[in-house]
Amino acid sequence: MYHYELLGGGTEHNFRKTLFIFFLCVIGLLLVFQLTNSKEEPVSKCLGSVTVPTVAPQQSTPLEQTTSKPTVAPQTSTSQEVTTPKPTKHVWDTMDGEGYQFSENNGPIVLDERYEKLNNLPACGDLAAVQVKPDVLEKVYTARKEFLDCINPIVAKYKGKPKEMILDWVAQVEICDKLPVFESLGVVPFENLHETKWAVLPKCKEENNLLTLGVGHDTIAEEKFNRTVPNTKFYGADPIIEPNRQMYSAFGKFFPFAIGKQPGFTKFRVLPNQNQKTRAYVFQDVTTIPFLYFVKDILKFKRIDFAWIDIEGGEFEFLDQLHNDITICQFNIEVHMKFRKEDGAEVFSEFIFKVLENQKYIFMKSLYTDVGVHRMFFINVQSPECLAKFFGQWN
Numbered sequence: 554m555y556h557y558e559l560l561g562g563g564t565e566h567n568f569r570k571t572l573f574i575f576f577l578c579v580i581g582l583l584l585v586f587q588l589t590n591s592k593e594e595p596v597s598k599c600l601g602s603v604t605v606p607t608v609a610p611q612q613s614t615p616l617e618q619t620t621s622k623p624t625v626a627p628q629t630s631t632s633q634e635v636t637t638p639k640p641t642k643h644v645w646d647t648m649d650g651e652g653y654q655f656s657e658n659n660g661p662i663v664l665d666e667r668y669e670k671l672n673n674l675p676a677c678g679d680l681a682a683v684q685v686k687p688d689v690l691e692k693v694y695t696a697r698k699e700f701l702d703c704i705n706p707i708v709a710k711y712k713g714k715p716k717e718m719i720l721d722w723v724a725q726v727e728i729c730d731k732l733p734v735f736e737s738l739g740v741v742p743f744e745n746l747h748e749t750k751w752a753v754l755p756k757c758k759e760e761n762n763l764l765t766l767g768v769g770h771d772t773i774a775e776e777k778f779n780r781t782v783p784n785t786k787f788y789g790a791d792p793i794i795e796p797n798r799q800m801y802s803a804f805g806k807f808f809p810f811a812i813g814k815q816p817g818f819t820k821f822r823v824l825p826n827q828n829q830k831t832r833a834y835v836f837q838d839v840t841t842i843p844f845l846y847f848v849k850d851i852l853k854f855k856r857i858d859f860a861w862i863d864i865e866g867g868e869f870e871f872l873d874q875l876h877n878d879i880t881i882c883q884f885n886i887e888v889h890m891k892f893r894k895e896d897g898a899e900v901f902s903e904f905i906f907k908v909l910e911n912q913k914y915i916f917m918k919s920l921y922t923d924v925g926v927h928r929m930f931f932i933n934v935q936s937p938e939c940l941a942k943f944f945g946q947w948n
């Protein structure tokens with residue numbers, strides 16, 4: 554019997570041999586499945602139906618409703634929807650695996666109810682030659698005076714204390730936002746996905762320009778503006794090309810670079826396309842174009858009607874150029890102290906003192922949007938062109 558077995562042969566032994574080989578094959582196959590499982594979604598789902606019965610189908614969140622690309626997202630992207638713990642371990646990196654998902658927007662464009670009225674305004678004519686109405690001047694100057702009376706004593710407390718000033722900023726100055734005289738300025742909101750831009754609408758008709766520095770994958774406010782104020786040309790710059798180019802091109806001209814003071818190639822805090830879900834900004838090398846070069850040489854603007862600036866710390870580079878080097882009628886700006894820890898407070902403080910000294914701008918709508926980040930809205934009350942265009946027909 555022994556001998557017989559060792560030498561092999563006979564049907565009984567052949568049967569055992571086949572069984573053994575069969576088991577080897579099964580184990581081998583299982584191993585192969587296991588390996589592919591960790592890489593590929595379809596296999597994992599197939600296996601899942603046997604061993605992990607509660608793998609939920611991918612639910613579409615609003616951002617994912619229509620996919621322009623096939624979904625090859627790693628399992629992590631659906632981790633919230635899966636109730637059983639995953640056998641495979643994933644390292645969370647800055648890529649959440651998917652770019653911006655454009656929704657199919659086939660509905661008709663609905664114009665804002667103010668569009669008609671704005672479209673029928675009298676032509677602006679040569680604003681540089683226009684005399685601002687005396688009553689307009691008087692009213693704007695009253696607003697400016699009341700603003701300065703409110704803000705000057707507050708800011709004066711922070712002379713020589715830039716750090717304290719920026720830390721206390723919103724809590725201290727928001728009281729001046731409540732000045733009754735501001736109500737008659739006609740400042741209206743344009744809501745973005747993540748914040749609000751403010752504007753005073755034109756009082757005469759001509760081509761308007763709106764400059765977006767830092768598109769940040771969010772053009773809702775621009776689109777609202779486009780449907781509200783006729784004849785507006787939009788120009789947007791952001792060093793992250795997609796999805797910003799595609800979004801902005803729907804209504805305006807997109808420029809794929811960062812804006813700073815010096816030309817160069819520097820680390821900038823940007824929001825990559827893959828990080829839609831986490832909205833995790835990362836530092837990347839980007840090409841920087843000087844602010845004044847962009848506005849004067851590339852765009853060839855004599856004046857900016859609306860500037861919306863949200864460039865993650867880059868704003869500190871050219872705050873000093875907003876005083877005298879360019880005419881901007883109105884601008885929204887986000888000040889990111891947290892990305893300019895070294896001297897951000899000093900730069901901001903110097904900027905504010907100069908603004909109050911020059912009395913060219915009044916500002917309002919100071920609001921924290923994050924720790925060490927606040928927004929503000931500035932109105933030019935000095936340029937006759939701006940006054941004529943935006944306040945010419947006050948009342």
Ligand SMILES: *[C@@H]1O[C@H](CO)[C@@H](O)[C@H](O)[C@H]1NC(C)=O
Nearest residue numbers: 662776779780783784803804
């Ligand atoms: C922009 O506004 C114009 C009306 O001035 C409208 O015809 C156009 O469809 C709008 N574009 C977008 C993308 O909303």
